Amino acid sequence: MVRVRFAPSPTGLVHVGSLRTALYNFLFARHHGGVHILRVEDTDRTRYVEGAVENLLRTMEWVGITFDEGPAHGGDYGPYTQSERTETYRKYADELIKNGKAYPCFCTSERLDEVRKHMQATGQPPMYDRHCRNLTDEEIEVKMEAGIPHVVRLRIPLGETITFNDLVRGDVSFDSKTIDDQVLLKSDGFPTYHLANVIDDYMMKISHVIRGEEWLSSTPKHVLLYRAFGWEDSMPKFAHLPLLLNPDRSKLSKRQGDVAVEDFRDKGYLPDALINFVALLGWNPSATEEIYSMEELIAQFDLAKVNKAGAVFGREKLDWFNAEYIRKKSLDELLILVKPIAKDRGYMVSDEYLKKVIHLMQERSRSIFDFVDFAGYFFKAPTEFEEKSKAKNWTPEAKERIAQLLPQFKALTDWTHESIEGIVRSYAEANTLSAGKLIHPLRLAVSGVGMGPGVFELLEVIGKDEVCSRLEYAIANL
RNA sequence: GGCCCCUUCGACUAGUGGUUAGGUCACCACCCUUUCACGGUGGUUGCACGGGUUCGAAUCCCGUAGGGGUCACCA
Numbered sequence: 252m253v254r255v256r257f258a259p260s261p262t263g264l265v266h267v268g269s270l271r272t273a274l275y276n277f278l279f280a281r282h283h284g285g286v287h288i289l290r291v292e293d294t295d296r297t298r299y300v301e302g303a304v305e306n307l308l309r310t311m312e313w314v315g316i317t318f319d320e321g322p323a324h325g326g327d328y329g330p331y332t333q334s335e336r337t338e339t340y341r342k343y344a345d346e347l348i349k350n351g352k353a354y355p356c357f358c359t360s361e362r363l364d365e366v367r368k369h370m371q372a373t374g375q376p377p378m379y380d381r382h383c384r385n386l387t388d389e390e391i392e393v394k395m396e397a398g399i400p401h402v403v404r405l406r407i408p409l410g411e412t413i414t415f416n417d418l419v420r421g422d423v424s425f426d427s428k429t430i431d432d433q434v435l436l437k438s439d440g441f442p443t444y445h446l447a448n449v450i451d452d453y454m455m456k457i458s459h460v461i462r463g464e465e466w467l468s469s470t471p472k473h474v475l476l477y478r479a480f481g482w483e484d485s486m487p488k489f490a491h492l493p494l495l496l497n498p499d500r501s502k503l504s505k506r507q508g509d510v511a512v513e514d515f516r517d518k519g520y521l522p523d524a525l526i527n528f529v530a531l532l533g534w535n536p537s538a539t540e541e542i543y544s545m546e547e548l549i550a551q552f553d554l555a556k557v558n559k560a561g562a563v564f565g566r567e568k569l570d571w572f573n574a575e576y577i578r579k580k581s582l583d584e585l586l587i588l589v590k591p592i593a594k595d596r597g598y599m600v601s602d603e604y605l606k607k608v609i610h611l612m613q614e615r616s617r618s619i620f621d622f623v624d625f626a627g628y629f630f631k632a633p634t635e636f637e638e639k640s641k642a643k644n645w646t647p648e649a650k651e652r653i654a655q656l657l658p659q660f661k662a663l664t665d666w667t668h669e670s671i672e673g674i675v676r677s678y679a680e681a682n683t684l685s686a687g688k689l690i691h692p693l694r695l696a697v698s699g700v701g702m703g704p705g706v707f708e709l710l711e712v713i714g715k716d717e718v719c720s721r722l723e724y725a726i727a728n729l
Numbered sequence: 730g731g732c733c734c735c736u737u738c739g740a741c742u743a744g745u746g747g748u749u750a751g752g753u754c755a756c757c758a759c760c761c762u763u764u765c766a767c768g769g770u771g772g773u774u775g776c777a778c779g780g781g782u783u784c785g786a787a788u789c790c791c792g793u794a795g796g797g798g799u800c801a802c803c804a
Binding site: 258259260262292294295297298356360363367371374375376377378400402417420423424425426429430431434436437438439441443444445448463464465466467468469471491493494496498500501502528531532533535537538539540541558559560561562563564565566567568569570571572574578612613614615616625640675685686687688689690691693694700701702703704705706707 | 730731732733734735736739740741742743744751752753754755762763764765766767768796797798799800801802803804
């Protein structure tokens, strides 16, 4: 039975790296008909952010990643929030101490800092000097009696090689002498990630741990913990995903641009586009196809095809995906997305009108904001006119021709792009002009810019009265 | 610095001993065209380097270089 978990720490907004981890867990679970679990790892009280869990839930819903068990979903292995499980962790930590697999450590953080500094100064790797590893029972008791704060550390066996198999990277080995006597229980009684993670994965019967590569070097600690508990036989399989990278190939971070899923939503990206893009960062089904729906991703997903090397989060291709998904949407779907934006800009138009605008803008929009922000002329008359186009197209002759065209427009009873085009083309023909001599100045006068949808469609949508009034304005003022 | 991981066009990647090294984004050119897009056609650019193994290496082995991650009472 495949049981996987997405285990975020509620410390803020959801990072796109976390999104990819959640996505792969979700795809893997669904592909195998398994269970996808959400577990909240809130053992660091100092970093906890109010509302982060709610935000996470909303974000996951927005992108279409669902869970079968979790704080808001129920399940037989709860609670799914680590701060509600502290008794369990303490119990297991005690068991480890009794078995001699762990020991209490009374060192102050000041002492620890000094030790670290000294080791670095003498060119050694900064590790705990195991000062409390061999305290006698009496010494421990005395310090306990005195109420000296302590942590619990794992007694790492000396001189062992820990090897585990990673589904992405194959066998990976570590020498135990390079591993610190890890803190399992902090002095505030809360567990560290390592302890809570191993206990929960065991108790929740997790079959596969799919997480970012930043965890690879702490995996031997986890393996040792499974051994210390005697749970080695039910140890999950590990799969460490390649990191998402900044353009300079460092770990993807804020500072070099937006990294929160919310930022992408706020910039007009569609969830399906983001998912499609992120899914293909570090994994590829070996096909030439690029566009995949969530259902197709589930059908295709295979951990064996996850790459080893980190992937740069390149926004150009994300933009392409977004444009691609915008083109695939129906007018009604787009209306729902664009309407609030138009409203926000103060453009009060009917749904019918907005749909016409959307239709003309659909294949030129890369973001859902483009429908409104690159097409302001559909909503209000231009007050500024692009200088470049003006210099090129708004010649005195052009102005004269537009003035001659205007009465014909006014007389037109059938205001469709076909009949508008008919008028313009026959005028051009009668005067042996290329149609462009009329089209370009018309566009400028009506829209204020030199680019956009086909002019005749543009004029049709904007409407006869408005077009005529804009032309009159341009003739008088430009 | 120690340990671990990684290395195919600028980016995402296909490729698992024999390919003219393929696709997508971006870029360039041309076509379509009233502009911008869309679409179509074509194109520039890549196996980090050095040794092996082999009749034959992007593919296997070793080394070097480069990049990244990690070394907290954070996850």
